[in-house]
Amino acid sequence: MPIYVYWGEDDFAIEKAVSLLRDRVLDPQWTSFNYTSFLPDQPDATIQGLNQVMTPSFGAGGRLVWLINTNLCQHCPENVLAELMRTLPVIPQNSFLLLTSRNKPDERLKSTKILKQFATEFREFSLIPPWKTELLVQAVHQAAQTAGLRLTAKTMEVLAASVGNDTRLLYNEIEKLRLYAAGSNQPLDVDTVTQLVRNTTQNSLQLAAAIRTGDTATALATLNDLHNASEPGLRIVATLIGQFRTWLLVKIMIESGERNQQAIAKAAEIGNPKRIYFLQQEVKFLSVQQLISTLPLLLELEVSLKRGSTDISTLQTKVIELCQVCQGRQQ
Known part of the structure; x- marks a missing residue:
């Protein structure tokens, strides 16, 4: 039918x-x-x-x-x-x-x-979770192929990090790059893409990284940039929850003695096992208990925003608390 x-x-x-x-x-x-x-x-x-x-x-x-x-x-x-x-x-x-x-x-x-x-x-037609970087890169690759645009692997990663899961922005930027590269058989390099693509140097994953290292000043500055870019508070929280959940699952698998990257990737719902090495390095100085402690704070933040709390003030408070949890890192 x-x-x-x-x-x-x-x-x-x-x-x-x-x-x-x-x-x-x-x-x-x-x-x-x-x-x-x-x-x-x-x-x-x-x-x-x-x-x-x-x-x-x-x-x-x-x-x-x-x-x-x-x-x-x-x-x-x-x-x-x-x-x-x-x-x-x-x-x-x-x-x-x-x-x-x-x-x-x-x-x-x-x-x-x-x-x-x-x-x-x-x-x-669901949005790709912002923390699933391999899927974002795949989306960039598919959009570039559709437009007949040649990009290097590194350039696709840069573009994915810049536009995130905003499909409309991705296709707009791909069209801009296609017009710029018209008549050229060479793939665009990273410097060119960085200059042409809309400035989205701060994203929620960078905020998560700053929180993970306990860098309160950088985290608050990144949060302010996201707010100025009109990034919805609930979308920021969704990214943070997804990222910290992934870090926690990876850390639990490591602490349990698991060394097989494919097994860790499957448990953490990560499509590309090659990312496990980098995730292991990211959680190296955090304990399982610290990562567990972040999740109730993120849940409280999500509930507060859904109940109508002012985005920026509520986010700032919880970001500071999250940074404090991660500051007592293992030596």
Whole structure:
């Protein structure tokens, strides 16, 4: 059945997928007749969308009906579910139903189950966790290949560190670099990329590194740079939690006597075992107990931000506390 369900926090990736689907389905000369979108605040948006998708397309191309930011997979009234079950199996082959949402579908709901049953594509567009650097580098490599841009391995690492998991920024920077390198068969070097890419010298991983070494001054300065760059507090905390959790798991495996890097990588959910050596060096002077002690503080910070505490003051306080935990490092 021509039914597509896209969800996730990577808005830019979803936009690209929607654009590709729209270009594939619609004939440009008949778009105004065959393309309809419904916002979630429109009355009976789902029912209207289902009725519309049953209408045969006019002229050339197909029909596309888009339910934007729908909550159909989080909450589905009985009347809507009944209409869904009646309509999905009989949608005309040249009519396409698209549903997008930032929220993960609730697998327990009947609406989710029936959509998965009939969907041509049921796809998640999630942001890569900022601490999973190997996946960020892979994303840079894929984007560069798509754009026909040649980059060295080191350049891809620099670009990944600069843009993080911001997919929109990544593609914007890749396009800029592609235009700069037009006509050249040589891969761009690190100096060129550093000069051209938007200045994001401070990121949450650097904040985590400063906290790990107990460098309060650097940590607070990095936090201030992140705040000035409008980095959301909850995103900063998510990165810190992920990084300290990884460090803790690596340290526990080392303390248990494990020396196999692949085994440590599997336990710490790290895709590239070669990173284990560097992670081992990073946690060399921290104890398991110190790393464990950071997690309740990070959890308190996350809860405070979710309850509406002022981002910067709350973050500053907890960053100082975290640095103090890490300052009593093992000798």
